[in-house]
Amino acid sequence: MKSRKLYNRISVLRKERNISRKELAESIGVNIQTVGYLEREEYNPSLDLAFKINEYFGLPIELIFSPEPLKPLSEEIIELKNKIGGEK
Amino acid sequence: MKSRKLYNRISVLRKERNISRKELAESIGVNIQTVGYLEREEYNPSLDLAFKINEYFGLPIELIFSPEPLKPLSEEIIELKNKIGGEK
DNA sequence: ATAAAATGTTGCATATATACAACAAACCAT
DNA sequence: ATGGTTTGTTGTATATATGCAACATTTTAT
Secondary structure (H helix, E strand, O other): OOOOOOEEOHHHHHHHOOOOHHHHHHHHOOOHHHHHHHHOOOOOOEHHHHHHHHHHHOOOHHHHEEOOOOOOHHHHHHHHHHHHHHHO | OOOOOOEEOHHHHHHHOOOOHHHHHHHHOOOHHHHHHHHOOOOOOEHHHHHHHHHHHOOOHHHHEEOOOOOOHHHHHHHHHHHHHHHO
16 A cells, blocks of 8 residues: 555654653553654554554644654644634 | 454434445445454454445444444434523 | 345465564663 | 774675566455
């Protein structure tokens, strides 16, 4: 199926929480290099691994992974604020 | 990583919408047998394929796939109704 | 009742994800 | 400045997802 490259926010989320790759890798039960590959977006996680990552961070899959390049979280926040402001 | 078996609602969603496997397979760009394997839960989709499926149905990934066995949608509705009713 | 379409299943080939080991480079601490 | 942790990277091996072909079984329409 020639699968698309997917984008993710793993490294950002990891840094926000001050977690090392080693910690994350052990928590989700994969090799540390696997986390490296994922952060560099050199390959896509399996769906199961994506679920483990979203369980670990407590966030929906769509917030962590996307077929479209991901904006910085800071930008998303501004856009959401504008959207809410505009509705009033 | 010995990945977990995941559960999904593909066949239910497909029937709700009266779509054949062939139609679904062509729409998401995979082989018809691949849809069969997924519906029988003989293997998990890649994350990319999961995204294509959720784009096709217009539903979040978590509503279609889950690491836990999925209840019938009808039951979920009852539970949601109870939850809303109880909040009043 | 028959044919056509849809589904189930299997086998083999290929692509992709993951494990694991090794090592270099960058980054903190003291 | 030295050493320890973290990160980046690469190579090889294995597991898993997907493609594709073939055929049996079930369902649907006429």
